[in-house]
Amino acid sequence: MTRLAGKVVIITGAAQGMGEAHARLFIAEGAKVVLTDLNQQKGQALAAELGEMAFFIQQNVTNEQDWLNVIAGTEQKFGPVNVLVNNAGITMAKSILETSLEDYRRIVDINQVSVFLGMKSVIASMKKAGGGSIVNISSINGIVGGAIGYTDSKFAVTGMTKAAALECAAFGIRVNSVHPGVIETPMIMQADTKAAVEAFAKTIPLKRLAKSEEVSNIVLYLASDDSSYSTGSEFVVDGGLTAQ
Template sequence: MPVLVSGGARGMGAAIAREVIEQGGQVVLADVLEKEGQDLADSLGSAASFIHLDVTQETSWERAVSHAQDRFGQLGGLVNNAGILLEGRVETTTPEQWQRTIAVNQLGVFLGMKAAVKAMRSAGGGSIVNISSTAGMTGFTDCFAYVASKWAVRGMTKAAALELAQYGIRVNSVHPGDTMTDMIAGAVASSGAVTTHDQIPLGRYALPSDISKLVLFLLSAESSYISGAEHVIDGAVTAGTPAH
């Protein structure tokens, strides 16, 4: 099943792309990071391809989906993984920071789903996995816009799951806790505003490969009756948080 992964050049997206290839699939890595994305695609072989993608632009998404169809014949899976974290509290976040965060993390997911629907309908169905966060399950300080965007991803996932079920398209969200990616490493370096190991019941941060295995399950036929659900993978950090 050909899968399109946004933000696929590094971090969690790269781990998902590698997992797709290891499981015998085909992957289109889509990212603004052209050299990193192309180098990764080249290293993964003929079952991988790279295309430049600005997730905030509808025409860019349309080109990426068409590229997947041209290269691999159809599109069966989409992973909306691209995201940014701009730190700021409610009283310090600027309108520009807010708009940039919403454009990438929320608008980008919407445009990705919209672009994929026609291709998945023609393929007879498909699976969309939207990468949210534990910040889409509860509140966090110092990342006001990010929290808002990740709650939106959770809601959009549920609405899309209801609308697209008739076409055999499943939609789920994945909510990782702190995962050792460049984005989290940057947050640690700038302010240390992440969960520490002693605050995680399982005693460690997630690895990108931990997340990729869950994503591959949700993309696969093994999860054929799972749709509209949020899947938390955080080492039990939010296990004691009341349900919303």
Template sequence: MERLKDKVIIITGGAQGMGKVHAEVALTEGAMVVITDINEEKGNEVAKELGQNILFIKQDVTKEEDWKKVIDATMDKWGKIDALVNNAGITYNMKIEDISLDDYMKIVNINQVSVFLGIKAVTPIMKEQKQGSIINISSMNGLIGGAIGYTDTKFAIRGMTKAAARELSPYNITVNSVHPGVVHTPMLEQPGVKEAVDKFKETIPMRRVAQPEEVSNMIVFLASDEARYSTGSEFVIDGGVTASL
């Protein structure tokens, strides 16, 4: 069954990593997908690889004018926007005394401000359509502590999600946050990282990390009509790490 048949979905940070997997799964579910990314070369490669129902747009998610460009291009091609996945994000694993203000603000702008700009950009379209789904990718570190900067912004996404959900619910627009734990991506196979992840796995109740598709399947659910009465909620995919909170 194509759970996203004929739906138009925008995915930021879609040229690589989890964003690319989200795009692949959404396409298999019948969606038309717009991926955005700052990396133009990889974005064009992914669009070419994934076929005719995908559009790549180069975007700096921290710039309001780039959001307008994405909205205009999506509407020109498909005439509607059914879902937005605010997926773009970064982190620096640095101590408080070592991180500069410039680095800290870069994390805030990409992880947090971009989500605000994305919500603001799609709201008029979704209001006019009288329907839509906004999916904000937070983290299990939006529920428990982690790296400075990253944790702060992922907590902020929770609050922004709830505020937007309350305001937009009367227009049949849902807003939810997704909180993945550690996800198996090529980055985890790097020397040093693999050893740390193997050690961390022993603290996960399910004793394994998530597969990318397990996160993408949650996004499919939230973008589909099956989730039309879920809003302002946190959907956790962490193998039980935060179960004792």
């Protein structure tokens, strides 16, 4: 299948987890994909495995200059950007009383500020391409409450998506958010969250964690021309959690 044939895509946080799943699917669908991540070793290895349609650039998504470098590097390698998937993010499961200011600012920088920087940086390139699609990975905690810091940053992604969608519509750029529930990735299976995740999975109507690929299918839809009339909207992948 070639639903993304000829499209140039940037995926952040692509060295593992959901980002890796998105990259694999997008390559299979004909896209040219720039993978970015702080983890250079894993990112380069994945790009090498995916072949000539993939290219890795090391990136700190909270750094504005790194974003400019990624856009320039992508254009040099493949041409103007058609799709940006703001996938990079971290989780945290602390109470408000246990959360330090340093903790709070770190999660806001990675989950929220990076999305702002990504959208701002890519618009000019997408205008060169004649339009594009920005897919921001939020969470069901960008719709309903959860842990402090994480919830705040994901609600911000939901709001930024709507604001950017309204502004970017004039440029032919669509902006949507994806809201995964409990997805089986290395990030959420960290030592400080694993027990809580396993307990929470029992409350999911479908009675299981989702696979990253199940989120990737929604991201693919939004990246492709199949979703040409969808912008400023939330797409939920949660096994029925928010329907309860």
